[in-house]
Amino acid sequence: MTKIITLVRKELIDAARDKRSVMAGLYYAIGTPLIMCGLFMVLIGQLTSPEDLKITMVNQASAPDLVRYLDNRGISHGDGANSDNAKVSAIRLEISPEYPQQMAQAERAELTLIADNSDEKLQKSIRRLERELQNYSSEMASLRLIARGIDPSVVQPLKVQVQDESTADSRGGMILGIAIFTMIYAVFISGMNLAIDTSAGERERNSLALLLSHPITTRELVISKILAVAVFAMLGLALILGVSKIAYSLVPWQQLGFSINLTPEFIGLMLIIGLPVALMAASLQIFVSFMAKTFKEAQSYLTIVLFVPLALSMAASYNIAPDALQWLPVSGQQQALMAFIKGKEIPMLQLLASSVGTLVIALIMALGLERMLKSEKVVFGL
Secondary structure, three states, X not given: OHHHHHHHXXXXXXXXXXXXXXXXXXXXXXXXXXXXXXXXXXXXXXXXXXXXXXXXXXXXXXOHHXXXXXXXOOEXXXXXXXXXXXXXXXXXXXXXXXXXXXXXXXXXXXXXXXXXXXXXXXXXXXXXXXXXXXXXHHHHHHHHHHHOOOOHHHHOOOOOOOOOOOOOOHHHHHHHHHHHHHHHHHHHHHOHHHHHHHHHHHHHOOHHHHHHOOOOXXXXXXXXXXXXXXXXXXXXXXXXXXXXXXXXXXXXXXXHOOOOOOOXXXXXXXXXXXXXXXXXXXXXXXXXXXXXXXXXXXXXXXXXXXXXXXXXXXXXXXXXXXXXXXXXXXXXXXXXXXXXXXXXXXXXXXXXXXXXXXXXXXXXXXXXXXXXXXXXXXXXXX
């Protein structure tokens, strides 16, 4: 045990000497919550205070009431003479010349909406204009019925009342899923550079063979390397939790009707659940790095390998994962964390199964490493 502690201390001291490389992994843990908070603030601003929408209206003089209705809702006409012409959307609303007569005779008045629906930047504005036109149409229909002495509710046989049983926390499920996804991914990113440096990098510096010439076993060396990388992974997790707790409290979530609060209980649970994930990430990254011949090759391999936990975590974040994934590593732990922060019951059986599976993968990788380091081809990179 003393040898393992000494070896772990040696790996951490080596990592501390190359601050730029190792800190690159921790920058993710510090910067990601800040970037996400900035994006969420912009998104909330757009959702709660939509910008004025300028479109091209043709024959607008024929429908003054409709134009006034849209203008009151931030949708107005823009043309070449307008100084804000650059902000005019490529949406064209053509009002039929027969519009006044059709409205006067209580007939269906014709409007033509022309826009490129495949343009992603326009889709939101198109939906907004369609929604407002539909609302105007409903109001006109009600007025026509009232003018004929008919209660407008006659044409609305259903009166649906929705009772929302969600809580302020559960309504933020999508946002919470993304936040937890970044936290779990920090475990993989934070220790990646150290994993490469302590394996492929150490072999390139010819210090691996020298280290193995000391009176230590291969198992002790493997355990020490995994623990050192896991320490950095947990450090990254602790950093992102601390920064997220401060940064997310600055976002005005209440404007969207929910709140995000990283409680001490959640932080503690996240650290406990993150520990087996950190061990698996460390053993996996070191194993893959030793399979590479050079430092750069190890970086390329790990970039591909990290796609697997990334895909599992994203599937759980966006609620597109099949039920079977809740039993697998990463996605199972993430779904348990999402249930906890939403105030729901934690699926303990699935969490236990996914955690045990995570530790089993870590053990298999460690045994593979131990066997791998007994080969001269791996030690000397032949």
